Amino acid sequence: MNRPNGVALKQHHLLFQERKHDRMKLYGMAQSRSFRALWALEETGLEYEYVGIKLFVDPAQSEAAQNPDYLALNSQGKVPTLVDGDLVLTESIAIVNYIARKAPECGLLPNVDMVGYAHHDELIAFVLAELEQPLWSNGKHRFALPEEQRIPQMLETAKFEFAKALHTLDHLLGGNEFAIGGQFSLADLLLAHTFNWAIRFEFDVPARYVELRDRHYRRPAAVRAMAVIE
Numbered sequence: 566m567n568r569p570n571g572v573a574l575k576q577h578h579l580l581f582q583e584r585k586h587d588r589m590k591l592y593g594m595a596q597s598r599s600f601r602a603l604w605a606l607e608e609t610g611l612e613y614e615y616v617g618i619k620l621f622v623d624p625a626q627s628e629a630a631q632n633p634d635y636l637a638l639n640s641q642g643k644v645p646t647l648v649d650g651d652l653v654l655t656e657s658i659a660i661v662n663y664i665a666r667k668a669p670e671c672g673l674l675p676n677v678d679m680v681g682y683a684h685h686d687e688l689i690a691f692v693l694a695e696l697e698q699p700l701w702s703n704g705k706h707r708f709a710l711p712e713e714q715r716i717p718q719m720l721e722t723a724k725f726e727f728a729k730a731l732h733t734l735d736h737l738l739g740g741n742e743f744a745i746g747g748q749f750s751l752a753d754l755l756l757a758h759t760f761n762w763a764i765r766f767e768f769d770v771p772a773r774y775v776e777l778r779d780r781h782y783r784r785p786a787a788v789r790a791m792a793v794i795e
């Protein structure tokens with residue numbers, strides 16, 4: 566296995582310094598949306614540093630998401646955050662798009678016409694707004710929200726909504742090996758990551774989408790990204 570392009574930062578005093586460092590910094594946590602960004606970085610071969618952030622821990626800890634130093638970068642105290650020079654990005658979809666545009670030769674943005682690109686945008690919006698939304702509802706109402714805000718019935722509602730989203734996805738994908746343009750793109754990366762999330766959360770995932778996750782997670786860049794967070 567090739568070594569990841571990323572460097573995992575361990576020294577706390579380096580966590581929030583060097584804003585103008587020439588390497589990008591990705592702040593993330595193992596089982597989270599930050600894996601999307603990590604994987605995209607590994608697909609491109611761009612140099613970066615990975616900084617581990619801890620959610621739901623004492624804000625006094627230097628790696629805590631609610632630590633004031635991290636909140637200065639990401640006011641919600643969420644992951645991921647990407648810092649590239651003076652640019653600070655805090656939405657995973659914006660981050661993967663930025664990474665893909667920074668290394669266009671890597672093909673994460675498909676080489677298709679305007680209509681093909683519109684379908685790529687459509688799929689990305691679908692993953693975020695329809696497919697991951699019930700997964701995040703499940704996570705929020707199981708552990709992320711303050712206990713008094715959690716509604717147990719939401720767990721079943723989330724499974725119902727996920728099943729509906731799958732039906733739409735079947736229609737959008739049409740059984741092709743890759744989502745758009747016959748090549749691996751951000752849409753595939755986001756689908757594979759989101760199905761991995763669904764499988765971990767024990768949602769009903771049809772075999773064809775387990776296979777999609779497995780196939781894309783075998784890509785060398787995904788394997789390298791996994792090694793960064795292990």
Ligand SMILES: N[C@@H](CCC(=O)N[C@@H](CS)C(=O)NCC(=O)O)C(=O)O
Nearest residue numbers: 597598643644645655656657658709
């Ligand atoms: N829309 C944001 C969502 C980021 C997000 O909610 N991240 C989760 C981990 S996957 C988080 O940091 N949660 C901590 C919290 O809710 O306090 C994105 O796509 O980047």
